[in-house]
Amino acid sequence: xxxxxxxxxxxxxxxxxxxxxxxxxxxxxxxxxxxxxxxxxxxxxxxxxxxxxxxxxxxxxxxxxxxxxxxxxxxxxxxxxxxxxxxxxxxxxxxxxxxxxxxxxxxxxxxxxxxxxxxxxxxxxxxxxxxxxxxxxxxxxxxxxxxxxxxxxxxxxxxxxxxxxxxxxxxxxxxxxxxxxxxxxxxxxxxxxxxxxxxxxxxxxxxxxxxxxxxxxxxxxxxxxxxxxxxxxxxxxxxxxxxxxxxxxxxxxxxxxxxxxxxxxxxxxxxxxxxxxxxxxxxxxxxxxxxxxxxxxxxxxxxxxxxxxxxxxxxxxxxxxxxxxx
Amino acid sequence: xxxxxxxxxxxxxxxxxxxxxxxxxxxxxxxxxxxxxxxxxxxxxxxxxxxxxxxxxxxxxxxxxxxxxxxxxxxxxxxxxxxxxxxxxxxxxxxxxxxxxxxxxxxxxxxxxxxxxxxxxxxxxxxxxxxxxxxxxxxxxxxxxxxxxxxxxxxxxxxxxxxxxxxxxxxxxxxxxxxxxxxxxxxxxxxxxxxxxxxxxxxxxxxxxxxxxxxxxxxxxxxxxxxxxxxxxxxxxxxxxxxxxxxxxxxxxxxxxxxxxxxxxxxxxxxxxxxxxxxxxxxxxxxxxxxxxxxxxxxxxxxxxxxxxxxxxxxxxxxxxxxxxxxxxxxxxxxxxxxxxxxxxxxxxxxxxxxxxxxxxxxxxxxxxxxxxxxxxxxxxxxxxxxxxxxxxxxxxxxxxxxxxxxxxxxxxxxxxxxxxxxxxxxxxxxxxxxxxxxxxxxxxxxxxxxxxxxxxxxxxxxxxxxxxxxxxxxxxxxxxxxxxxxxxxxxxxxxxxxxxxxxxxxxxxxxxxxxxxxxxxxxxxxxxxxxxxxxxxxxxxxxxxxxxxxxxxxxxxxxxxxxxxxxxxxxxxxxxxxxxxxxxx
Numbered sequence: 001x002x003x004x005x006x007x008x009x010x011x012x013x014x015x016x017x018x019x020x021x022x023x024x025x026x027x028x029x030x031x032x033x034x035x036x037x038x039x040x041x042x043x044x045x046x047x048x049x050x051x052x053x054x055x056x057x058x059x060x061x062x063x064x065x066x067x068x069x070x071x072x073x074x075x076x077x078x079x080x081x082x083x084x085x086x087x088x089x090x091x092x093x094x095x096x097x098x099x100x101x102x103x104x105x106x107x108x109x110x111x112x113x114x115x116x117x118x119x120x121x122x123x124x125x126x127x128x129x130x131x132x133x134x135x136x137x138x139x140x141x142x143x144x145x146x147x148x149x150x151x152x153x154x155x156x157x158x159x160x161x162x163x164x165x166x167x168x169x170x171x172x173x174x175x176x177x178x179x180x181x182x183x184x185x186x187x188x189x190x191x192x193x194x195x196x197x198x199x200x201x202x203x204x205x206x207x208x209x210x211x212x213x214x215x216x217x218x219x220x221x222x223x224x225x226x227x228x229x230x231x232x233x234x235x236x237x238x239x240x241x242x243x244x245x246x247x248x249x250x251x252x253x254x255x256x257x258x259x260x261x262x263x264x265x266x267x268x269x270x271x272x273x274x275x276x277x278x279x280x281x282x283x284x285x286x287x288x289x290x291x292x293x294x295x296x297x298x299x300x301x302x303x304x305x306x307x308x309x310x311x312x313x314x315x316x317x318x319x320x321x322x323x324x325x326x
Numbered sequence: 327x328x329x330x331x332x333x334x335x336x337x338x339x340x341x342x343x344x345x346x347x348x349x350x351x352x353x354x355x356x357x358x359x360x361x362x363x364x365x366x367x368x369x370x371x372x373x374x375x376x377x378x379x380x381x382x383x384x385x386x387x388x389x390x391x392x393x394x395x396x397x398x399x400x401x402x403x404x405x406x407x408x409x410x411x412x413x414x415x416x417x418x419x420x421x422x423x424x425x426x427x428x429x430x431x432x433x434x435x436x437x438x439x440x441x442x443x444x445x446x447x448x449x450x451x452x453x454x455x456x457x458x459x460x461x462x463x464x465x466x467x468x469x470x471x472x473x474x475x476x477x478x479x480x481x482x483x484x485x486x487x488x489x490x491x492x493x494x495x496x497x498x499x500x501x502x503x504x505x506x507x508x509x510x511x512x513x514x515x516x517x518x519x520x521x522x523x524x525x526x527x528x529x530x531x532x533x534x535x536x537x538x539x540x541x542x543x544x545x546x547x548x549x550x551x552x553x554x555x556x557x558x559x560x561x562x563x564x565x566x567x568x569x570x571x572x573x574x575x576x577x578x579x580x581x582x583x584x585x586x587x588x589x590x591x592x593x594x595x596x597x598x599x600x601x602x603x604x605x606x607x608x609x610x611x612x613x614x615x616x617x618x619x620x621x622x623x624x625x626x627x628x629x630x631x632x633x634x635x636x637x638x639x640x641x642x643x644x645x646x647x648x649x650x651x652x653x654x655x656x657x658x659x660x661x662x663x664x665x666x667x668x669x670x671x672x673x674x675x676x677x678x679x680x681x682x683x684x685x686x687x688x689x690x691x692x693x694x695x696x697x698x699x700x701x702x703x704x705x706x707x708x709x710x711x712x713x714x715x716x717x718x719x720x721x722x723x724x725x726x727x728x729x730x731x732x733x734x735x736x737x738x739x740x741x742x743x744x745x746x747x748x749x750x751x752x753x754x755x756x757x758x759x760x761x762x763x764x765x766x767x768x769x770x771x772x773x774x775x776x777x778x779x780x781x782x783x784x785x786x787x788x789x790x791x792x793x794x795x796x797x798x799x800x801x802x803x804x805x806x807x808x809x810x811x812x813x814x815x816x817x818x819x820x821x822x823x824x825x826x827x828x829x830x831x832x833x834x835x836x837x838x839x840x841x842x843x844x845x846x847x848x849x850x851x852x853x854x855x856x857x858x859x860x861x862x863x864x865x866x867x868x869x870x871x872x873x874x875x876x877x878x879x880x881x882x883x884x885x886x887x888x889x890x891x892x893x894x895x896x897x898x899x900x901x902x903x904x905x906x907x908x909x910x911x912x
Contacts, residue, residue, distance in 0.1 A: 263447030
């Protein structure tokens, strides 16, 4: 319990740090980006509403610490301001729907990629020098060197435009009414296959190599020698002794790589015009929609922190030694 | 340093990676003078590759080849600049934290860890959106978003270096902290700096391309990222113009792959375990008359003319050379020798548990009439543990840390066709009690036990299937003297009760003479002397045996004003243990 509380404390600090960064960056920037930002609202907003808007973002003439508290107060009530690109929608609403799509797509892709990658790594290390180790591993490493979004472009070009197997864009067909029907679910899956597959292909090699290397190290330990000495069946030695122990450091690095992988998958969404947070990010950048950009930064960061906390709990469950310190 | 660079050049991965990278560096340097201006509108848009435009034209009618070649320059320049900057910033923060420790470390580590969990791309976007455009913005944004990982790696390295002798020496001579960090610590991290620089450049190229693809770069300049940005904006996919985005992507991947190859080459050179072991050359064993002879009655184990080779870069190296000995049922046979004499290799060889690089090249191992060297995989698995089991030097690292003791007993019993889980646990309790541990420990994890307790678990596990021979490979070396004696005593009692034979392996010859019926002395893989303990004690014939015996100090009553605590303990110990204590060491 102690361990979990400590981790929770750390994530709270990290969350606070990102909130503060989000507050500080626009105010430290050279020039007056805040005015530039509000200038973009001119003409779309009544002059009297303008003041309210400034106040909503905490950009007032009040001293800095007061601005900071106003900002925190707005955040605590879930108020991220108004989006420029989607005016007059609130940023929180715009992000809300996007986040669901991103979590669904990136979440599934990352978990599939990690699971398959680790499994391949286990087999590659077990049959060291076999075709999986000497052919498949370098091939995946080469694929991993491409930018995610480039692989997505290629996949879209080949299987979307070329062969016509998969839809070209969006998360579902627009002639369908979103709902809990089988047709809709099948349509969503069909739309998700290409983007998810390109994320999986881009990241698989990394997990595979990581697992392969820790597995090779584990295979040389006394634990494995004892398992063999006891006359255990090879499957059991491979999974229960070698893979189970080699998995732990990989789960930890999985947590640390999450933010990085998510960044890559955001770019993948853009290629497919997938209506997730990545697609919102590019809209925000192209329209200089600062409120949306900052809201996205916060929400994505918090999602990654939550995922990291989940990974910590997974480690706790996997490793009795961590549990002992808990 | 020069030597490690020379080794790197000989490495195949490093050579391939280095060549690819060199090609792109040359391309970035001289390429822009060889091709046409990448911004000129030289032809009709979306033209496929032709003799006039080898890679075709973009959606605006520019030459794709020129754009790809010219794009290398800024992309690589920014990539290497960010790689260098991230390495330096990370190293400085990490080393400062690791070296200064305490409050500074707490503060810096917390900052590092916070930046590590904040996803890089959204942070870079928010930062980039507020900074004035240009290549400097890219460098600044990527450095801020990417330094943390590096700082963490360097902190760990600094922590381990801090306790080394040369740093202590510098402290004694009164050098300042800043000077120690700059002059003593950083130069010793040369290889880490090198591999980090490669890794960070890899990150920088990828992140840069991603940000530019988003439109956060300077869309007017020609880089690989902006090439892809324009490809996507000018509907390269919709117009089926694969030639616009494929060349740039392949270039990015080749640069990335070359960096990955280089860093994996460095990993393999600094961590030899990752490297594939050298191939073992096949040998046809010659069965001599002595090997073919059937086992004499009353002999449990016969090792005959056993040779074990290790494959090395320079060909096979013989670590066990023509070793022959017998063990009778219930006998304690000791194997003594220095580290590297091949004694543990023989122990593992009996169970055919040699590492992949080692093999039995000659000789036979006969056990109770079976030729162990000829067993197939299934028969070998059935033979292991049920006939011959083993106690490892360190049960600390041999027990599986993620399974409870009960599970580790159960899988052993189950593998040999015995018992349900309930029955296994009952047997495990019985075995734990037998070695003097609480049966309740059946639900404990290895890390909850002390070193001595774990070694007892190791013995209990070894006896689970009531084997006829237990190989004990330095079972007491890692324990302190008092625990050592208790364990030996318990082991000898159990041997009397259950009647198994023991092959006891240790460097401690006086100890062996005290507990064994017979002892073999190994030197450089050869068995130089085998005799009964009495006769060896009375007078060893081989000079090496005599040397081994004299290298252990003997305690006598005159040596100490009062007897050390283990002597008091020995008063209740059986005779052999008492002898061991007299010949014991401190």
